[in-house]
Each structure stands twice: as structure tokens, then as C-alpha cells.
Amino acid sequence: MDTGTHVVMGISLGGLATLDPTIANDPLLPTSIMIATIIGSQAPDFDTILKLRNNAVYIRNHRGITHSIPAVLLWPLLITSGILFLTPETNWLPVLLWSFIAVFLHVFVDIFNAYGTQALRPFSNRWIALGVINIFDPFIFFSHLAAFAFWALGLPPGRTILVLYLVLIAYYIWRVSEKGRVVAHAKKLHPDATHVFVSPTIRWNQWHVVIRTPDVLYVTESRNHQIDYFEQYSFDPIPDIPVINAARKDPNLSAFLSFSPTYRWEIEEQDDITEVRFVDLRYRSKGHYPFVAIVKLDPELNILSSYTGWVFSEETLQKKLNIVTE
Structure with missing residues (x-):
């Protein structure tokens, strides 16, 4: 929290x-x-x-x-x-x-x-x-403030907070149930799904959902128990090739992979620079995936620069990498 x-x-x-x-x-x-x-x-x-x-x-x-x-x-x-x-x-x-x-x-x-x-x-x-x-979670935060208001008006703090906690227990149970419905719906649409990654949003009726099948990653959103599809990517395990192996030695990419359970990766050649980029698919926002890891290497596969974290534009990312793009 x-x-x-x-x-x-x-x-x-x-x-x-x-x-x-x-x-x-x-x-x-x-x-x-x-x-x-x-x-x-x-x-x-x-x-x-x-x-x-x-x-x-x-x-x-x-x-x-x-x-x-x-x-x-x-x-x-x-x-x-x-x-x-x-x-x-x-x-x-x-x-x-x-x-x-x-x-x-x-x-x-x-x-x-x-x-x-x-x-x-x-x-x-x-x-x-x-x-x-x-x-x-606005409900959790503001329900606490409401309880504090009653407390300030003279209600006994112990009993006031006890009621608050009983309400929150029911709220958590409901949220667990709602997530279960989202997962069940995704699996119904994709019986071959091996994993369903669900991330809550600030809205009760909206969830980020990534559905992984043996061959495809579907980036979707569940809103009002209806699943909308945005993008789909081939599910490709990380290959055992020199450029990827060199990039994985970088602390930023290593940290990203230790944390992110579902991502896509890509390799791009730019003049004498090779860019290895990993994108977490769970946090799609307005068509953008803000949580990334990127490593840039020279022709000898020496790491030139790298970054991992939240970034909301390509320009900002390149600045963080200290590489000027033309």
C-alpha cells in the first residue's frame, strides 16, 4: 500500500x-x-x-x-x-x-x-x-478518514475502529471474489491459458489482465466483467544467445527479471549499438507500457548504458540512458 x-x-x-x-x-x-x-x-x-x-x-x-x-x-x-x-x-x-x-x-x-x-x-x-x-485504494483510505471523523465527534475509538475493520474485511473478501471472477472469465475465453496475470486499478470495475497461452500473450482489460483486447504478442522464452546473455549480466535487467512475471522482449540494431528491451505487460496505460528495462551494448557486447523503472515517454527514457537520439 x-x-x-x-x-x-x-x-x-x-x-x-x-x-x-x-x-x-x-x-x-x-x-x-x-x-x-x-x-x-x-x-x-x-x-x-x-x-x-x-x-x-x-x-x-x-x-x-x-x-x-x-x-x-x-x-x-x-x-x-x-x-x-x-x-x-x-x-x-x-x-x-x-x-x-x-x-x-x-x-x-x-x-x-x-x-x-x-x-x-x-x-x-x-x-x-x-x-x-x-x-x-480510495475506499480503504477514505473509510479510515470517515472513522477518524466519527472518533473526533466523540464516538468511542475502539468500537469505531472495530466497525471499520469489519467493513474492510468484507471489502477484501469481495475484492478477492471479484478477481476470481476475472480470472475465471479469462480462462473461459482461453481454455489453454497457462497463466492469467491480473493487476487491479484504482477503479473497482477495471483490471489489467495479461493472458498467457503456450504461444501467445494477450494484453487485455477487464471492465464491468467484459474483456477488451488491446495487443497480442508471440510468447517467446528468453533465448540463449550471446547478446541476450550479455545484457542479462546488467544489474538493471537482472532486477527487472527478478520482479516481472510477464513481459515481452525485443532486440534492435541502431548503427553500432544493439538495444535489448524488456517491457512488463501488466501496467498498460493509454497505449503505453511504462515499466521497462533496457540495455544498450556495443559491437563487442560491452554494456554502454542501461535503465529499469517507470518511464512514460521514449524521450525521457533516452535521457535516462544518457544517449542522445537523433
Whole structure:
């Protein structure tokens, strides 16, 4: 989820904790737990700092180890230790419990995005991405704000947030069901489909869908349970040829391939430069595929420049590659 949604979730957990009368009646605990849940709701995303290095490092590692099983256990210990350092008289056990709940909820809701997490590390490095909830979901965010408004008007925070969470549980169940309908429809149209990749959008009735059959990749959109076809590409596994093998040694392309489950690739010769381009097919927007990886090589297959990430025009991409096009 986006940062704003994680923040409101942290605040809501702080309110939910007041259902425990021991916490509600303690002079220190409500504030300490609110701080713990807000920090805990953000902690797994502290790896966003990796963007300062480069996109390849960020793509390969974001939502990786910081969302892993050891991290889910470590973050609450660090948060609780910090709070106890500032307020030693605080009852540490409820703070530890609620900071753990905040961290766990962060990782749990991220699983429902198309991006996903490596939540099972160190037992598995597989990305778990259910593709049910958009990175920013207006209903989730604004329902939290509505609950906070009732809270500010004097309703008990614990019961108010409990109602909010019951509504959100029902919402998540409905979204899982809706995605299931989209997948079932795609498989009905293509019984030979080996994979159906679904990415939610900000609209409830609209989904990006890539259908892979043994021979073809269909780029489609499901809107109001009707599938519209945009493009189709031959499904060609990555070939074992020198130019591709050289390009795959580049960190940007390597990071892209570690993350993207469905893509097309192409090789283009431009004077003495060979361009290898991979395009993720899940995020088609206005006829453009913004998530790409590109590597440019010289005749000896030395890497000249490369890039991976989100880019919305060819001109911008070439600037990022530091190559002037004519």
C-alpha cells in the first residue's frame, strides 16, 4: 500500500487498542501504543531509502528482507526498545504486542497488491502478490478518514475502529471474489491459458489482465466483467544467445527479471549499438507500457548504458540512458 494508507492504518490500530480497558485507563499506554503502531505501520518500508542508490537495487530489494519473517519479529523489538528508552516506566508488553500487530498488518496488506512481498523469506524468496488491491485504494483510505471523523465527534475509538475493520474485511473478501471472477472469465475465453496475470486499478470495475497461452500473450482489460483486447504478442522464452546473455549480466535487467512475471522482449540494431528491451505487460496505460528495462551494448557486447523503472515517454527514457537520439 501507499505511505498514506499505512499511516492511517497505524492510527486506526492505536484506536483499536483502546478496546482493552487496561490500556484505555493507563496514563501512558494509549500514547505509547499510538506511537508504536504508527511507526510499526511504516517500518517495513524504511527500505525505500534504497532508491537513493539506484532503481535496480530498489526493485530487487524493496519489500524483500524488510518484509520477511525475521523482520516482522525484529521491527517490534526495535520499536519497543526505543519507546522504553524514552519512557522507561511504560508497560512494555502491550507496546510490543501492538507494534507487532502494526508491522504484521503492513506486510499482510502488501501481499494483496500486484507488487507483492517476499513475506516468506528466509524459507522462500518467491514474491507473493495476490493482485487484489491497488497500491492506493480510495475506499480503504477514505473509510479510515470517515472513522477518524466519527472518533473526533466523540464516538468511542475502539468500537469505531472495530466497525471499520469489519467493513474492510468484507471489502477484501469481495475484492478477492471479484478477481476470481476475472480470472475465471479469462480462462473461459482461453481454455489453454497457462497463466492469467491480473493487476487491479484504482477503479473497482477495471483490471489489467495479461493472458498467457503456450504461444501467445494477450494484453487485455477487464471492465464491468467484459474483456477488451488491446495487443497480442508471440510468447517467446528468453533465448540463449550471446547478446541476450550479455545484457542479462546488467544489474538493471537482472532486477527487472527478478520482479516481472510477464513481459515481452525485443532486440534492435541502431548503427553500432544493439538495444535489448524488456517491457512488463501488466501496467498498460493509454497505449503505453511504462515499466521497462533496457540495455544498450556495443559491437563487442560491452554494456554502454542501461535503465529499469517507470518511464512514460521514449524521450525521457533516452535521457535516462544518457544517449542522445537523433
